[in-house]
Every structure is written in structure tokens, then in C-alpha cells.
Amino acid sequence: MIPYLGCEAAREMLQPFVDLELPMAEQVVLESHLRWCDTCAARIEDMRMIGAALRLGSAAPSVHAQDAGALAAIQSEVLTRIRAEHDQSLPVRFRELFADMRVLWQALGATAALVVCVCAVTTVNRVARAELPDSMADVISRLANPGSDRYPLQLDAQMLAPRPLNQGWALDSIPGEEAVFALAAVVTREGRVGNFELLQSSVRESGMARGTADESDQISALLDAVKHSRFTPAQTLDGVVAVNVVWLLARTTVKASLVPESTGSLPPISAPEAEGIVKPLNGARARPVLRPARS
């Protein structure tokens, strides 16, 4: 028994029926409907006619008649272009790169030149890292770090001047009656002596000349001791700073002179020369005289 199918429901099935997409069971039901429903049958006919007209009017059936040349052209053109694309593909191009070995030496030379250039640039850069005095970079770092060990300040009145802490050195060992050493140095923030430079040294012998080798040994021993001496670092309101100093070390021997005859009664004063008393410049001990360094 085939179930009844109304037009409403049948209409939904017409298109799949024409397109052969309707399941067999529904196909049977629809066919029984079409046997008596002329409207639906006519719709089916219209759809089939449209399809037939489309196939008839389609340009495709004429393809083999007219377009054999066109089809051959498609094939040959496509194959040519595939070949061209294959030739341009990456592995092929890579292989081509090494097919021509004439450029090998030029390429190697260029690579070597490049390596040399890079090395040169690196070296120059490393060498030129040290800042030139008065260069902009130097000025900037000087301004950025006032009073650092590298950029010491000049002593001025607002500063607490550095004071020596120990007296590891002595002028006693220096032979001669008069000895003056002028040193330029930097007293660092840690109170050490840096950038030591002997500006002037003079030793005057009173007696007979000694061996100069011995004397210079003595001087260098003194300078060595000076180099290792410690200071309280100079201080400003902001804290400790490194300063440039000029350091004067002097030993003078005061000899008594003969009393003028007019004073008569006074006995002659024996000079302490015999004991070789050291008369330091400022007070009891030789101490550094600190002055603002020359700029």
C-alpha cells in the first residue's frame, strides 16, 4: 500500500526526483502521486525541459568539433609553463648556482674581503674605545662623574684637603743637607696616591759627593714609600672626591751662622748640623704641602 502524498509535500520532492537524488522509497510514493496530479507532472516536465535546453545550449558539446586546436593549446601551454616553473623552483635554482664555477673564486674573494673588513672594524672599534681627552665622550663622562678617580677635581677652599695618615716614608734616608721634591699626584677617593709624577727633585750635598747611583736608589726608595702612603681623602659637601695635588717635600738644614762681633757676649751657638737634625719645612715633621695643582 503506497501512502497518500499531498501536493504540498510532493512539491518538495520534485527537484530531487528530477535530479535523481530521491531515495527509492520516496521515489515510488512520488511516482504514484504524479500519476494523478497533472500540476506536479507539468512542473517535472518544465524542470526536465530546462535541463534539456541547458544541455542543448551548452557550449561544451561543441568543444570537440571546434576547439580541438584550443584543447591542444591548453595542454602544450600548460606543460610549457609547468616546465618553466619547475626550472625556476628553489632546488633547481640552487643547483644552477653551483653549476657555474667561474664565479667561485670571485665569491670566495668577496667573502674573504668581507671577513677582513669586519675584523678591521672590530679591531679599530676596540682600540678606539679609549676616550680621547677633550672629546665629547670624555667631557660627558667628566661631567657625569665629578671627582671620580679618573676625573679628579682641583682643590679649592670649600674642600677638606687630604691629610696624610701614615709616615711610611722619611726624608732622613735622603743624603745631603737640602732636599726638595715636587710631586704631582692624584689622591683618590680611597685615599691612595695615583698618577704619581715627579716634577722636580733637587738634593744639595754639603760634603763630598757620593755615588750618584746610591743617591738615585735612595730617591727611588723614597718615591716608592710616598707612592704607598695613605691619606684621608679630600671631602666636599657631597662626599669624598679625588683631587689633583702638587706635593712639596723639603728638608732643610739650618746651620748656625757666626755671631756678629758687635754682639760679642753671646757664646757661639753650635749648630745642630753635627747631629744632622732634620728641620722639616712645616713644623716638627716633614709633611706634604698641598696646593691646588696646576691646571
Add this chain to the structure above:
Amino acid sequence: MKNNAGALSWSYVDSGEAALIARCAAGDEAACAELVAAHQRMVYGLALNLLSDRDEALDLSQEVFLRVFRTLSSFRGRSALRTWIYRIAVNQARNRRRWWRRRHRGDQVSLDEHLVKFGDVESKQDILPDRLLASKETAAKIWQALERLPFDQRTALILREVDGLRYEEIAFTLDVAVGTVKSRLTRARQALRADLLGLRS
């Protein structure tokens, strides 16, 4: 699991075709020639139907095959090779049609022109003779009406009626759901039928 599914989907492609695809993907020129020869008529015919211009169709066919060979390695056998090529052809035609329409806005093909172009068609065996007495003229009218339809409706109907694709294949070709294919076919047929009724009266 995924591999199994992938392997299963290759059942759309028979072993001979799969071997051909593999050879093409490996760059075998003879295989490429074989593939073009096997499908060029179908592609050219579809291009001709969609673009109504022989030079354009020829050019499009070449583009389609080039695209096929460029993307053949990504063909996963989720459809028959034929359907996959249809899909590429439809996409290319859609792009070209946009470009074409920008250049030739409102450039309509006249009936005479169409008859001259498609006049010498061969007869097909499944034409209903009694309803299509003025067959050539009717066909030309219907094709003219078809030109006015939206591209997707037109393509769906051509794929169904001329190329004989099933709903599922049309859905894959147009990259839409089967339900969408049905509704597009319905709307296209309704529009053409309205034209046909006007022709009769």
C-alpha cells in the same frame, strides 16, 4: 585515527588515478600531459559555459591546470579528482568574472550573438522532442536568462544539468552545504521557469 580517515577518503580516487596524481606531484611530465588530456574538455566546457567567451575560457582552462599542478601536493583525496578540479575551475571563474564585470559592466550578450556562438550545437539524445520544438531558440532564451542569474545559482545549475554532478559534488565544488545547493537550484529553476512561461505566452 586521522590517518585512517585520510586513507579512507582516498576511496574517492581509484588506484590508477592515485598513481597518476603521485606521478604528477613528482614532476613527471608525461603524467601531467595525461591528466590534462583527461580533464581538459570538462574544464574548457565549464569555463565556456560560465564565461561565454572562447578566449577567456581557454585562458581560464590553462590557469586552472596550472593551479591544479601547483596545489596537487595538497590534494588529500577528500573528493574525486574531477570534483576537485571543478572546484578550482569554479573559483577561478568566479574571480575572473568579478574582474570581467568590472571591466565590462552592463555588457550583455545579445540573442543573435549567442545563437551565432552556440548555434551549431550537436543534438543530444535526451531532449524531449514534443516540448522543445523550437529547441535552439528556447535554449538560447534560457541561456540568456541564465546569464542574468547570480553566479552561484548559475554555476550550481550548470554543474547539475550540463556536467551532471550530484548534489554532494556540487556542494564540494562550491564549498557550501548540500542544503544550500538545493535551495540555489530551486531558485535558479524558478527564475528560468518564469522566463519560460513568458516565452510560451
